[in-house]
Amino acid sequence: MNQIRKRAQEKREEICRDRRYLHQNPEIGMDLPGTVSYIGERLSEMGIKWNFCGGELSEKMTADYMEAGFPEMKKAVGITAVIGQGSPCILLRADMDALPIREETGLPYCSANGYGHMCGHDSHAAMLLGAAGILKEMESELCGSVKLLFQPGEDTGAGAKMMVAGGALRNPDVDAAFGLHVQPLQETGRVGYCRGVNSASLDTFILKIKGKGGHSSQPQICVDPLMILNQVYQAVNLLVTREVDPAAMATLTCGVVKGGTAVNIIPDTAELHIGVRTLDLGASEHLRRRIPEVIDHYVRAWNGDYEMTVFQTPCTYSDRKFVKEMLPFLEETAGRENVEEIPPMSGTEDFGYVTREVPGMFVFIGAGKEGNAPLHNAHMVLDEEVLPIGAAIYADAAVSWLKKKRNEE
Template sequence: MGVTAAEIRRRAEELRGQITADRRYLHQIPEIGMELPKTADYIRKRLDEMGIPWENCGGDLPEQVTRDFMEAGFPRMERAEGVTAVIGHGSPCILLRADMDALPIREDSDLAFRSGNGYGHMCGHDSHAAMLLGAAQILKEREDSLAGSVKLVFQPGEETGAGARVLVENGLLENPKVDAAFGLHVQSVTRTGELGYAVGVNSASLDTFILKIRGSGGHSSQPQLCIDPLMIMNQVYQAVNLLVTREADPAAMVALTCGVAKGGTAVNIIPGEAELHIGVRTLDVQAADHLTRRIPEVIDHYVKAWRGAYDLTVFHTPCTYSDEALCRELVSFAEEILGKENVCQIPPMTGTEDFGYITREVPGMFAFIGAGQPGNAPLHNPHMVLDEEVLPLGAALHAYTAISWLASRR
C-alpha cells in the first residue's frame, strides 16, 4: 500500500524545526546572482548530513555572459553555482526545483534573523530552498519505495532571468533524464496554504534591451558641431513605445517599460553618451517574437539616422508553460496535501520566472503557495515577511507530488 498524504504531512510537521532553522540561516546570508558560495555550501552540508549524494551544476560562465550581466547592473559573476541531488533509482524521473538567490534590496524588518549585508531574500527563495531540503529528508527516508528517481535542483540566478538556462545548458535535465518538473513559489499576499496555478502560459516572458548610445559632445550653444545622444535616446524611447500601440495585438498583454534613461552632467554640455534600458513583458509568444525582432531594428535606424553609434545587450527569458495533462495529475496530489478548497486555478502572472527554460524542454508545472495574507507587503518589497507556517506545507507538497507522480507511472 502506498504512502498517504496524511503521513507525509505528519512527517513534514515533525521536521518543522529543522526546516525553519534552514530557512532562517539562509535568510541571514542572502547572495545575489549566479555565484552563491555561502548558500551553496550550506545546501551541500545539509545534503551531506542527510546522506544524499550531490553534484554541482553550472560551471564557468563565458566572458561575454559575465560582461553582459555587468552591463545589466549585476556584480562580476564568473561561475554559476547550482547544486543537484538524485534520490531513488532509474526512470521515470521528476525534477523538483528551488531557486536560492536573493535580491539587491536592503531588508527592513524586525525579524531577529533579518539580513544585515545589504541584500535581502525579499522574494522568498530562502524558503524555497528550505522546503526542498525538508522534502529531501522525507524522500530519502522512503528512497527504497520510490518508483523511479527524484532529482532536486537548488538553482542560482533566477533573478537574473537566466539561472535555469545556464543549468539546462550544463546538463540539468540529463543523468538521469528528467521526464517532468515541478516548481513552487511562495506568495506573501495570499493566505497561507492556498495554492494557485495557471494552465498553459503561466508567466510573462521578459526581453531586456540595454542600449548605450555614443554621440559627440560639446557646448550646448553649438549643437551643430555635436551628435546629441540624449536627443537620440528620446527618439528611441518614443519609437519603441509606439511599437506596442501600433504593432502588438491589443488583445495581447504587453507591458513595455524604459526603467533606465540617463546621460549628461550639466545643462550647458551636450554629453558624448546616453543609456536606455528597455524591458518588454508579455504573455503572448507571437507578440514577444515580433517585438524582439522589431525593437533592435528601430534602435538601429533611429541611432544611425541621427549619426550616432551604439552598443546593444539583449537578454531573453521565455514564458513559463504549465503542461495541461501534468497539471491535472499534480493538482490532485496538491488537493490531498492542502485540501481541495485551498487549490484553485488563477490567471497567469505578469511577472517573469526563469523556470520557463525548463518547461521548454520537459512537461512542467509551476504553482504559487500562499505564505501570508492579503494586505501584506508584496514580494520584492523591503518590508516583505513570510508566514513560516508555509514551510512544512511546501516540504510535504514537494515530497508527496514526487512520490505520487512516480507511483502513477507503475
C-alpha cells in the first residue's frame, strides 16, 4: 500500500464524518449555502485558503430552471482552493449537489428534508476534502499546484459551465483535470475508465404548446394543444429511428407530458419535455437541429403557437494522452487488478464543460456490489469503504502527475 493510500485509510473516520454530515443535509441546484459553508469551514480548519466561484444567473436562466422543476436559483456558488504553487496545475473536481428525491434508506444519518444524496455527490465532496488534507500535509513536496473545485449544480447539467465561466480554470491556469464518480452497482474499489468519449451528451427541450381551449363538442372552433402534443411526440421519436445511424447510441425520451383538466374540455395549453442522449457527435448535432424544426412545423400546421426552453450538456471526454499518463498512478493506488477499461456510460456528466477546455480524465469507482439499488434511487446505499480509496485516488493522481511533468522538464 502506497503512503497516500495508507494516510487516506488513517483519515477514514474523518472522511466518513464529512460524508455523513453532507448526506444528512442535502441541497439541490446551483446555490447550496449550507453545503458551501460546511466545506469552506473544513478547508479553513486544514489551513487551506479558499474562494467562492461562480456567478449570478440571468433572469431567463433562473426562469428556465424553475420551468425544469428546480427551486428559484439566482446564483451559482462553488468553492475553489489552491494547494502548492507554480506550474503545472492539475484540477481535482467534486460535485456536491443532491437530488429532489426523498431518501428511503433508513440510515441513521438519512436525510429528512425531502431531498437526497442518491447521486453519491456527498461522497465525492468528502473524498476531495480527505484528499485536500493529505495534499496540504504534503504541500512542500508538490511539484506544482493542485486546484480543488467543489462544484454545485451537476444535476442541472450546467454547474460546471457556470464554474468555468466564473474562472475555475484560471488563477492559476489549469493544465489538466481529473474527476470521479461512485458506482453502487460495482464491487467496492473497482475503477473503470474510458478513452475518448466518456459519457453521453444531453439535450433537453421543454415545449409549451399554446392552443385555443373550448368545449369538446365544438372542436372546430378550438385549437387542441393535446392533439398537437401527440403529433409532436410521435414525430420526434421517429427522428431517432429514421434519421440517426443505428450504429450511433442515441435515445430520446419524452419524460413529462402535461395538459387538460376534464374529459369535456379542450385546454388552452399542453407541455412536453423531450430529452435526447447520445455518444455520437454527428447524431447530437443533427437532432439539435431537427427537433426544433419538427416542433415548429407540426405546431404551426395545426394553428398552434409555442414557447421552448433548451438545455444542452456536452459529452465528457477523457483525453487519450492524459489517460495514458494517469493509468499507472491509478493502478498503483487502486491495484492493477482493480482497474479496467469500460464502455462509455449512456448517462450524462457535466464535467464535459471542463474537458472541452483542458485535457481531462473521468473515472468510476465501485462502491457496492451487483444487485444494489442504483444511482438516483431512493434506496441507494454506498459502501463507505470506498471513501478512503477515492480520497487516495484524488490525492495520488495529483501528486504523481505533477511529479511526472516536473521530471519531463
